[in-house]
Amino acid sequence: MNIAIVGATGNVGRKILEVIEKLNFEFSDLYLIASDKSVGKKITFKNKSYSVVGLNNFDFSKVKIAFFSAGSVIAEKWAPIAAKKTIVIDNSKHFRMDKDIPLVVPEVNPEALTIYKNKIKYDLIIISTGKFNHFSR
Numbered sequence: 001m002n003i004a005i006v007g008a009t010g011n012v013g014r015k016i017l018e019v020i021e022k023l024n025f026e027f028s029d030l031y032l033i034a035s036d037k038s039v040g041k042k043i044t045f046k047n048k049s050y051s052v053v054g055l056n057n058f059d060f061s062k063v064k065i066a067f068f069s070a071g072s073v074i075a076e077k078w079a080p081i082a083a084k085k086t087i088v089i090d091n092s093k094h095f096r097m098d099k100d101i102p103l104v105v106p107e108v109n110p111e112a113l114t115i116y117k118n119k120i121k122y123d124l125i126i127i128s129t130g131k132f133n134h135f136s137r
Contacts, residue, residue, distance in 0.1 A: 002062055003029075003064065004030075004032075004063040004065070004086075005032055006069065006074065006082075007070030007071070008034050009038045013032075016069055017043075017045055029063075032050050033058055038052045039054045059085075061085040061086065064087065065086065065087045068092065069092075
């Protein structure tokens with residue numbers, strides 16, 4: 001399974017990488033996505049060097065899951081675009097009040113994923129915490 005992290009060079013993006021490593025989350029390819037000013041930057045993860053790619057030209061059909069950690073402005077514009085091609089897990093506050101998009105906190109309401117499976121406006125999952133700490137327990 002291929003995954004992407006939008007906002008990979010920011011604090012939350014780096015935290016997502018830490019959690020993925022700690023959980024030994026398996027993936028085939030990893031795409032680190034950030035703003036144009038970070039394109040080409042190298043990030044080493046699990047003894048492999050990855051080049052940061054830009055958001056504007058990224059094809060989200062390459063990934064099964066895209067983790068969004070770039071804030072509400074980016075999520076508002078790009079999460080619906082990405083969700084047409086993949087599952088989006090967004091930790092911004094932008095979609096939290098949208099009744100058609102589930103707010104999922106794994107320890108509290110994991111059943112929300114099945115309840116909303118066929119009702120989601122976009123294929124978008126909202127995580128309520130800002131640091132993905134609940135995944136690392």
